[in-house]
Amino acid sequence: MIETKLPFDQQYVRTFSEGHGEPSWLLNLRLQALAKAEELPLPKPDKTKIDKWNFTQFTHHVVQSAPLSSLEELPEAVKALIDLEEETKNLYVQRDHTPAYLSLSDDLKQKGVIFTDIFTAVREHGELVAKYFMKDGVQVDEHRLTALHAALMNGGVFVYVPKNVEVKTPLQAVYIQEQEDTALFNHVIIVAEENSSVAYVENYISLQDQACAVANIVAEVFALTNARVFFAAVDHLAKGITTYVNRRGVTGRHGRIEWALGLMNDGDTVSENITRLIGDGSYGDTKTVVVGRGEQTQNFTTSVIHYGKHTEGYILKHGVVKDSATSIFNGIGKIEHGASKSNAEQESRVLMLSEKARGDANPILLIDEDDVTAGHAASVGRVDPTQLYYLMSRGIPKVEAERLIIHGFLAPVVNEIPLESVKKQLVEIIERKVK
Numbered sequence: 001m002i003e004t005k006l007p008f009d010q011q012y013v014r015t016f017s018e019g020h021g022e023p024s025w026l027l028n029l030r031l032q033a034l035a036k037a038e039e040l041p042l043p044k045p046d047k048t049k050i051d052k053w054n055f056t057q058f059t060h061h062v063v064q065s066a067p068l069s070s071l072e073e074l075p076e077a078v079k080a081l082i083d084l085e086e087e088t089k090n091l092y093v094q095r096d097h098t099p100a101y102l103s104l105s106d107d108l109k110q111k112g113v114i115f116t117d118i119f120t121a122v123r124e125h126g127e128l129v130a131k132y133f134m135k136d137g138v139q140v141d142e143h144r145l146t147a148l149h150a151a152l153m154n155g156g157v158f159v160y161v162p163k164n165v166e167v168k169t170p171l172q173a174v175y176i177q178e179q180e181d182t183a184l185f186n187h188v189i190i191v192a193e194e195n196s197s198v199a200y201v202e203n204y205i206s207l208q209d210q211a212c213a214v215a216n217i218v219a220e221v222f223a224l225t226n227a228r229v230f231f232a233a234v235d236h237l238a239k240g241i242t243t244y245v246n247r248r249g250v251t252g253r254h255g256r257i258e259w260a261l262g263l264m265n266d267g268d269t270v271s272e273n274i275t276r277l278i279g280d281g282s283y284g285d286t287k288t289v290v291v292g293r294g295e296q297t298q299n300f301t302t303s304v305i306h307y308g309k310h311t312e313g314y315i316l317k318h319g320v321v322k323d324s325a326t327s328i329f330n331g332i333g334k335i336e337h338g339a340s341k342s343n344a345e346q347e348s349r350v351l352m353l354s355e356k357a358r359g360d361a362n363p364i365l366l367i368d369e370d371d372v373t374a375g376h377a378a379s380v381g382r383v384d385p386t387q388l389y390y391l392m393s394r395g396i397p398k399v400e401a402e403r404l405i406i407h408g409f410l411a412p413v414v415n416e417i418p419l420e421s422v423k424k425q426l427v428e429i430i431e432r433k434v435k
Contacts (some may be wrong), residue, residue, distance in 0.1 A: 006056055006148075011035060013151055016062070020119050023126045026133075033140050033150035035258075040144040045270055047328045047360060048299040053268055054242045055145060058214045059181035060080040061154060065095035081174055081203050083421045090115060092173040096182050097154045108167060114160035115171055115328055118187055121158030128259070129158060132189050135185055137220030137248040145244045149185055149216045156187035159200060161227075163193040170232075170418050177204070177237060180211040189371040192227035194252075199230040201419050204265075206238035211267075215243040223255035225279065232260040233415050234426050239266040239294065246272045253279030259286040260416035262426045266435065268296055274303040277311040285314045289413040289426075291433040292325035292357070302346075303332040306339040306372075315346035317361075320434055322353040327360070333374060334366040344374040351409055353402075353434065406434050 013034050017027040042050060068074065071084060074093070082091065090108065092115065093101035099117035108115070114125060119128050134140050140150045157173050175186060184204075192198050204215070215237055223229045229249070237243055243265050249257040257275055275284035284304045293296050304313030313333055321327045333344030344367075350359030363376035383405055391401035407414075410430060417423040 004229070005100040006034070006037060007058065008061065021123050023122065025130050026122055029134070029140065030151050033147045035379045036141050036320070037144050037147035037151055038219055038303065040141065040367070041148050042144060043270070045299040045301060045328070046330050046362065048270070048297060050270060050396050055216065055244060056148070056212055058183040061152060063096035063179050063182045064228060065098040065100060065178065067098065068093065068101045071101065075207060077207065078174060078176055078205060081205070081421055081425055082172070083412060083419070089154065090169055090171045092117065092157050093174070094155050094175045096178050105169070111165045112162040113156060113165060113167060117160055118156040118158050119152070125158070125160070128160060129189065132191055132220060132222060134220070136250055137222070138218050138246055145216060146218070149187070149218050152183070152185045153187045154185045159190040159198065161192045161196040161198045162351070164195045166196065167198040170201050171222050172419060173200070173202040175202065175204045177206045177213070179210070180208040180238070181213050183213050183280040184215040184217065187215045190219070190221045190229055190231065192223050192229045194225045197228040198381065201230070201232045201417070201422055203233070203422060203425070204235045204237055206236070208238055211238040211240040213241050215245070217243070217245040219247040221247070221257055223249070223257050224252040226254045228256040230258045230418065233424070234262040234264060234351060234417070234419050234422055234429070236264045236429055237267060239296070241265065241267040243267060243269040245269070249275040249284060251275070251279055251282035251284065253298050254281040255279055256283040259288070260413050262413060262417070262429070263288060263300065264300070264426070264429045266294065266296060269298045271300045273301070274305065275313065277304065277306045277308055277313060280308040281310045282308055283312045286316070287413040287416055288317045289410045290317070290319035290327055291430055292319065292321040292327040293323050293433050295299040295324045297326045299328045299330070301330040301332070303334065304344060306342040306344060309338070309340050309342065309402065311339060311342045313344045315348070316412060317348045318412065319350045320353060320406055320410065321350060321357040321359045321432065324356040326358040329359070329361045330364070331362065331367065331376065332364045333376070335369050335372050335374065337368040340371040342369070342372045344372070345376070347377045349378070349409070350380045351406065352380065403434070406412045406430070
């Protein structure tokens with residue numbers, strides 16, 4: 001059993017919070033969350049035992065890195081994520097726990113868009129952050145990992161798009177883990193007010209191949225009346241990092257949240273992605289791709305919960321598993337009583353590339369209303385021999401034919417990424433992991 005004694009006490013959390021000039025509401029929330037973390041149980045993801053995983057033991061909670069005077073100072077692996085010509089106008093770079101670079105176009109500033117690190121947001125826009133921080137999205141007391149997150153949050157961003165503002169260029173955040181033994185407790189909040197739209201793309205990247213640390217990541221996305229948020233992420237944290245990631249969305253009337261998630265971590269991972277369709281006529285679409293390799297265990301739960309009438313929810317998950325890795329896909333489409341005329345659809349498919357690899361797809365429909373439509377599809381298997389034969393009959397070698405099939409299998413999500421540099425990176429990660 002992993003030692004569950006927490007590495008930090010109330011005095012540490014108080015000193016950390018006061019050192020960042022945080023308002024009393026956040027300090028009090030942190031202290032209460034730490035007390036709850038001592039008592040609350042771990043989450044219980046279906047078909048995966050995580051009680052022996054390391055979520056609490058790490059060496060560094062804070063590492064101070066130097067800010068960047070130029071993006072040219074970044075390592076090549078990070079520069080490859082950023083189009084240095086086109087995409088530096090709306091960019092945030094975090095090195096371990098230091099906000100190292102931030103740029104937002106003058107046009108968006110003048111329109112009232114906020115795009116800044118979470119600590120600056122708490123100091124300068126405290127009431128706005130307090131309105132959304134761990135209230136209607138992710139709750140502090142859901143389980144030990146959400147409480148720990150609230151207590152130890154040490155990075156992240158805040159995005160706010162005012163009413164009637166359309167952000168036409170994606171906002172990009174790059175979170176770099178430079179020290180192999182430092183923990184990430186990143187918190188992201190995205191708020192799109194009435195009739196606004198924004199696309200946000202985030203990358204998690206480790207510069208060390210091996211690590212011994214923890215990542216506890218929360219994102220809360222709010223698309224208010226008739227607003228649209230597109231959220232893309234590529235997570236690529238190193239082997240030895242135990243990751244818990246919780247991405248949660250809430251929609252207002254006719255609000256839309258679309259997710260495109262490339263979950264490429266090399267360590268054990270638990271991922272929760274829940275979209276709550278509160279407003280009538282709202283829409284949620286989650287597309288996820290996963291590659292598991294080595295001996296890692298991964299559990300991915302995706303839920304779309306319908307509360308409003310005429311809501312539409314879609315889940316698409318494609319995973320590739322090789323070596324001795326295990327990937328569990330749980331898809332939940334839930335239509336609450338009163339959510340009439342709603343539609344819940346999901347598809348989960350897992351491709352196993354080796355004898356010891358294990359994939360499991362569990363589609364669940366929970367329907368508490370009569371006048372609705374719902375459907376699901378799931379499959380777990382190996383590369384289709386008919387597809388392989390077809391490609392090989394055209395003179396393509398077997399290894400290359402398998403590669404093409406895998407890329408075609410994962411393309412529905414890869415093609416959704418709105419930044420070419422990030423899309424290219426995701427393709428390269430997939431290439432390396434399935435080779």
